[in-house]
Amino acid sequence: MKASGFVHGDPPALDRAGRAFLVLAASDCELARKAVRHWVSDAAELGRDAAALYDPTPDRAAEAVAALRAGSRILVAGPAAEAMAYTAAARQAGALPCELTTYVTSTATLTVFCPHCETTQRADARPGDRIPCAGCGISLEIRPHLSSHHGTYLGAVA
Amino acid sequence: MTVTSDLSYLPWPFLEGENRFRYGVNVEPARRRVDTFAGGWGEHIVDLGPDYVEMMALRREILERDPHRVRYLPHMTPASWDLLMFYFREMAASYPDLMTLDRLGSGYRWRNEPLGIDCTFVPGDPETLPEHPLVFVACQIPDDVLLVTERDGHLYFDAAVVTSSADWSVKFDIGMSMHEIHRPVPGLTRDGVTDRAEQFLRRLTADQPYRRVNWTFSAVGSRRRDTSLETMPEWMDDIPRLRAEKDWGRIQLRIELEHLIRLPTTGAIVFNIRTYMAPLAEIAAYPQWAYQLADIVEELPREIAQYKGIDEYRMEAMAWLRERAA
Numbered sequence: 001m002k003a004s005g006f007v008h009g010d011p012p013a014l015d016r017a018g019r020a021f022l023v024l025a026a027s028d029c030e031l032a033r034k035a036v037r038h039w040v041s042d043a044a045e046l047g048r049d050a051a052a053l054y055d056p057t058p059d060r061a062a063e064a065v066a067a068l069r070a071g072s073r074i075l076v077a078g079p080a081a082e083a084m085a086y087t088a089a090a091r092q093a094g095a096l097p098c099e100l101t102t103y104v105t106s107t108a109t110l111t112v113f114c115p116h117c118e119t120t121q122r123a124d125a126r127p128g129d130r131i132p133c134a135g136c137g138i139s140l141e142i143r144p145h146l147s148s149h150h151g152t153y154l155g156a157v158a
Numbered sequence: 159m160t161v162t163s164d165l166s167y168l169p170w171p172f173l174e175g176e177n178r179f180r181y182g183v184n185v186e187p188a189r190r191r192v193d194t195f196a197g198g199w200g201e202h203i204v205d206l207g208p209d210y211v212e213m214m215a216l217r218r219e220i221l222e223r224d225p226h227r228v229r230y231l232p233h234m235t236p237a238s239w240d241l242l243m244f245y246f247r248e249m250a251a252s253y254p255d256l257m258t259l260d261r262l263g264s265g266y267r268w269r270n271e272p273l274g275i276d277c278t279f280v281p282g283d284p285e286t287l288p289e290h291p292l293v294f295v296a297c298q299i300p301d302d303v304l305l306v307t308e309r310d311g312h313l314y315f316d317a318a319v320v321t322s323s324a325d326w327s328v329k330f331d332i333g334m335s336m337h338e339i340h341r342p343v344p345g346l347t348r349d350g351v352t353d354r355a356e357q358f359l360r361r362l363t364a365d366q367p368y369r370r371v372n373w374t375f376s377a378v379g380s381r382r383r384d385t386s387l388e389t390m391p392e393w394m395d396d397i398p399r400l401r402a403e404k405d406w407g408r409i410q411l412r413i414e415l416e417h418l419i420r421l422p423t424t425g426a427i428v429f430n431i432r433t434y435m436a437p438l439a440e441i442a443a444y445p446q447w448a449y450q451l452a453d454i455v456e457e458l459p460r461e462i463a464q465y466k467g468i469d470e471y472r473m474e475a476m477a478w479l480r481e482r483a484a
Contacts, residue, residue, distance in 0.1 A: 145341065146338070
């Protein structure tokens with residue numbers, strides 16, 4: 001199954017079965033902008049509509065996803081933290097994994113959830129690293145467990 | 159708050175004669191009594207147990223401190239009503255002297271004598287309950303409540319009230335697919351167990367509830383069931399202390415009795431978990447159990463023993479158990 005649908009490396013191709021496309025992307029990333037240009041021109045070739053939203057807030061992304069009809073496909077592009085956030089917003093708005101493709105352009109920054117105080121923070125870190133929680137100050141070990149619903153990795157007291 | 163110890167109603171997780179363990183989807187029809195060396199279990203879907211009132215007070219206490227142990231996605235309110243009706247009917251049938259559900263006009267009258275509840279409500283009308291139906295029913299059954307629903311052929315964890323999880327966080331896991339949730343369990347997805355479990359759940363029908371017994375070792379050397387990730391800073395130092403003191407009798411076999419039920423109206427799937435604790439000191443009083451547990455734990459492949467949290471001291475602890483049982 002497409003459990004989380006996170007794609008690294010080359011930008012994934014457009015799902016040609018899609019009837020319309022919504023693109024959510026980070027603007028300050030050249031790889032993401034390039035992927036968006038490709039997707040939009042591929043959609044045009046297929047005679048399908050494609051709308052691109054740059055740097056949407058989670059609410060704006062969710063609103064755009066909620067307005068889609070059946071048959072639409074959502075494409076996400078950006079560094080891990082942004083890509084995970086847009087993916088989570090789409091999932092929480094009801095998008096299915098099979099309707100979502102997430103292109104992760106870099107993994108230098110990720111998002112971690114602290115279950116002890118419920119703070120979600122960004123960190124320049126990898127699973128296995130330790131970071132101080134920005135909420136409660138506890139030393140968190142970043143576990144490899146990833147939620148595509150929240151778009152975060154799990155932290156736990158080290 | 160103390161919780162009564164009593165192995166007489168413990169769902170012992172191994173069959174007579176079994177002496178090794180591997181992961182599997184060991185399901186069987188629910189509502190069947192099993193006799194054990196210490197007593198028996200399994201006649202009803204809900205096991206109130208001798209400490210029902212204390213357990214329910216403890217759940218309220220935990221939810222008051224940490225209300226986000228209740229999690230539900232926006233579409234889960236109808237399934238919560240479905241869950242409430244299923245469990246009220248079930249408990250009224252299992253414990254007619256303690257609980258009753260009677261039709262009253264367009265609604266029902268529900269009485270739960272041990273908890274002092276006597277109320278009327280109309281299913282689907284939130285104004286007729288003091289709180290969300292998921293919370294109202296979860297605070298009357300000793301199980302952790304988990305609901306999953308299907309989308310595009312896969313199951314998602316969409317609603318829960320969890321106050322006794324073993325080293326996981328309901329706040330983190332909510333909304334995830336079964337595959338995502340089980341990725342940290344060694345070999346489970348690789349060996350196809352997650353796929354088979356998901357297939358099984360998808361094929362459940364409303365006429366036949368199933369159950370499954372799961373086991374591990376608790377991350378604490380006491381009967382505390384709430385070893386959630388949320389509270390890990392409170393309990394993480396206990397096992398190192400137990401090991402330093404070689405206080406092996408305090409080690410707790412943690413048994414989780416899961417009930418797998420397709421709800422009749424919404425089709426949502428219940429994955430409820432009732433947790434039992436059995437300290438080695440008490441298991442030793444039943445030599446057949448003690449020797450069987452020692453055989454199984456000593457033989458476990460390392461990665462399973464590590465996941466169950468006992469790898470580094472299992473030989474010493476099991477030697478103690480054998481000696482104590484002799």
